[in-house]
Every structure is written in structure tokens, then in C-alpha cells.
Amino acid sequence: MILLSALMTPQTAATAAFVMVIGLTIVGALIAVGARNIFHNVLGLCVSLFGVAGIFLFLNSPFVALMEILIYVGAICIAICFAIMLSEPLYLPRPPRNKAKVWGASLGAGAIFVFLGLLLKKTQWTPAAQRSTDWSITTIGHYLLTNYALIFELVSLLLLVAMLGAIVTARGGRGKP
Amino acid sequence: MLLFNQLQTFLYLALVLFVIGLYGVLARRSLIAILISVELILNAASINFMAFNRFLAPQPAVGQVITLFIMAVAAAEAAIALSIIVAVYRKLKSINVEQATELRG
Numbered sequence: 001m002i003l004l005s006a007l008m009t010p011q012t013a014a015t016a017a018f019v020m021v022i023g024l025t026i027v028g029a030l031i032a033v034g035a036r037n038i039f040h041n042v043l044g045l046c047v048s049l050f051g052v053a054g055i056f057l058f059l060n061s062p063f064v065a066l067m068e069i070l071i072y073v074g075a076i077c078i079a080i081c082f083a084i085m086l087s088e089p090l091y092l093p094r095p096p097r098n099k100a101k102v103w104g105a106s107l108g109a110g111a112i113f114v115f116l117g118l119l120l121k122k123t124q125w126t127p128a129a130q131r132s133t134d135w136s137i138t139t140i141g142h143y144l145l146t147n148y149a150l151i152f153e154l155v156s157l158l159l160l161v162a163m164l165g166a167i168v169t170a171r172g173g174r175g176k177p
Numbered sequence: 178m179l180l181f182n183q184l185q186t187f188l189y190l191a192l193v194l195f196v197i198g199l200y201g202v203l204a205r206r207s208l209i210a211i212l213i214s215v216e217l218i219l220n221a222a223s224i225n226f227m228a229f230n231r232f233l234a235p236q237p238a239v240g241q242v243i244t245l246f247i248m249a250v251a252a253a254e255a256a257i258a259l260s261i262i263v264a265v266y267r268k269l270k271s272i273n274v275e276q277a278t279e280l281r282g
Contacts, residue, residue, distance in 0.1 A: 011179060018181040022190055029194055032213050033201035045213050048194075052220050055190070056244075058181045059231040064241050068223075071248045076216065076255045083209055083259040087266040095273070098206070105203030113196040120188050128235035139238040140245075148242055155249045162253035166260035 018058055025051030036094060042080050049073050063137045187228035195221035208262045208272040212255065219251045 028051055031044025049072040056065035144152050180186055194217055201214025223244045230240020266272050
């Protein structure tokens with residue numbers, strides 16, 4: 001017990017939590033892309049988004065982490081579940097994988113992975129000379145209503161238009177089948 | 178140097194997430210699966226913004242604001258895409274992208 005508490009300094013505990021969060025993100029993403037059943041894909045996406053929220057916690061932004069869970073897990077995943085229910089039934093047999101397509105996709109994605117990875121390895125990042133230490137939610141609110149007020153209003157307009165467009169597109173006319 | 182105090186860790190994580198999403202967009206054939214992969218790509222972009230915001234940016238609130246905007250746009254995009262998927266299913270009785278060939282000459 002004493003040995004364990006000696007091993008578990010705050011740093012190692014935080015690192016362990018961080019590795020766990022990274023694992024959640026990547027394993028969830030792999031399930032979201034790799035599983036054959038579309039419902040498993042959505043569940044994998046949920047797991048991955050929880051992991052991303054944990055990463056945002058490690059990046060000093062609890063508010064954005066909360067919004068991630070609220071918007072992505074709470075709204076988008078549920079909306080995708082509704083779309084699954086309204087479209088193809090799950091019991092239908094799915095066509096077999098197209099080998100050429102899988103290989104082509106892995107090749108293309110792998111090429112981009114190698115390119116961006118080498119780019120990341122080569123780049124030297126320099127932080128800004130003067131960095132403010134103001135991370136608070138109050139400041140985010142001030143920014144939203146002063147510097148970024150126009151974008152804020154545009155986003156609300158965009159959401160309204162998207163909502164109307166979604167209703168019009170999905171309804172497709174009452175009379176026709 | 179702790180693992181979560183380095184910019185590189187987050188950038189590599191975002192890269193892995195982006196590549197997984199890209200593979201999904203290219204390889205999957207169900208429209209809903211493609212939408213899920215696009216969400217993964219958007220999340221990779223968000224992680225990049227937040228990482229630069231945490232380690233490099235002069236004003237650490239700005240990156241959070243931009244990530245919030247990304248989320249709002251992603252929500253709008255998901256709503257539109259899902260309604261299009263429902264409409265396509267009603268028209269073609271399938272959400273496989275290889276079946277949607279009405280415009281082929």
C-alpha cells in the first residue's frame with residue numbers, strides 16, 4: 001500500500017488518466033470506422049467523443065469539454081440514431097466489403113498520415129512572445145459578445161436556416177410517397 | 178517533461194484521428210457511416226485548435242471560442258446531412274452511395 005502510494009504521485013496519476021483518455025479516443029474512432037454494424041459505429045463515435053472531451057479537460061478548457069459532451073454526444077449522436085431508425089433496417093444483409101476500395105482508402109489515408117507526420121516532426125513551433133493567462137468562461141463570454149459578435153449572430157442564423165432546411169428536405173411534400 | 182504538457186502529443190493524436198476519419202470517408206459506403214467519419218475529422222480539427230490555443234496563442238480564450246463555433250457548424254451540418262439521408266432513403270430505398278447513380282449518363 002505504501003509502495004503504491006509512493007508510485008502514484010500526482011504526475012503519474014495524471015499521465016495514466018491522459019493515456020486512458022487517448023486510448024478511449026482512438027479505440028472509439030476505430031470502432032466508429034471499422035465495425036460492420038452501423039449502430040456499433042454510432043456507439044464508437046460516442047466513446048471517441050467522450051475521449052475528446054477528456055482531452056479538452058487536459059487542455060485547460062472544462063467549458064468546451066462540457067459543450068463537447070452536450071452538443072456532440074447529446075445532440076449529434078442521438079440525431080444519427082434517429083436517422084438510423086428512419087433509414088435502412090438493421091437486419092438486412094449488408095453487401096460484402098469491396099477489397100479494392102478498402103485497399104485504396106488505406107493507401108490514400110496512409111500516404112496522408114506519413115506526409116503530415118513527417119511535417120509535424122520537422123516543424124518547430126514558437127509560442128507567442130506574450131501570453132495572457134486568462135482562461136475563464138467570463139472572458140469567453142466577453143469575446144462572444146464583443147469581438148466575435150458578428151460570427152455569433154451568423155452562427156445562430158446558420159442554425160435557423162439549417163433547421164428549416166432539414167425540415168423541408170426530410171418532409172419531401174405531404175402528398176407524394 | 179510530462180506527456181500532456183507537450184504540443185506534439187496533441188498534434189499527433191489529432192493526426193491519428195484525422196487519418197481514421199479520412200479512411201472512413203474513403204472506404205465506407207453507407208451515408209451514415211460517412212457522416213460519422215466526417216464528425217471524427219471535425220473533432221481532429223477542434224483538437225488542433227485547442228492544442229495551439231493551449232501552447233502557443235497569445236489569447237487563450239480565442240481558441241475556445243473558435244472551437245465552440247466549429248461545434249455549432251458541425252451541428253448544423255449533421256442536421257442537414259441527416260435530413261438528406263432520410264430523403265435519399267425514401268427515394269432510392271437504400272443509403273448505399275454506390276446505389277445513388279441517378280445522375281450517371
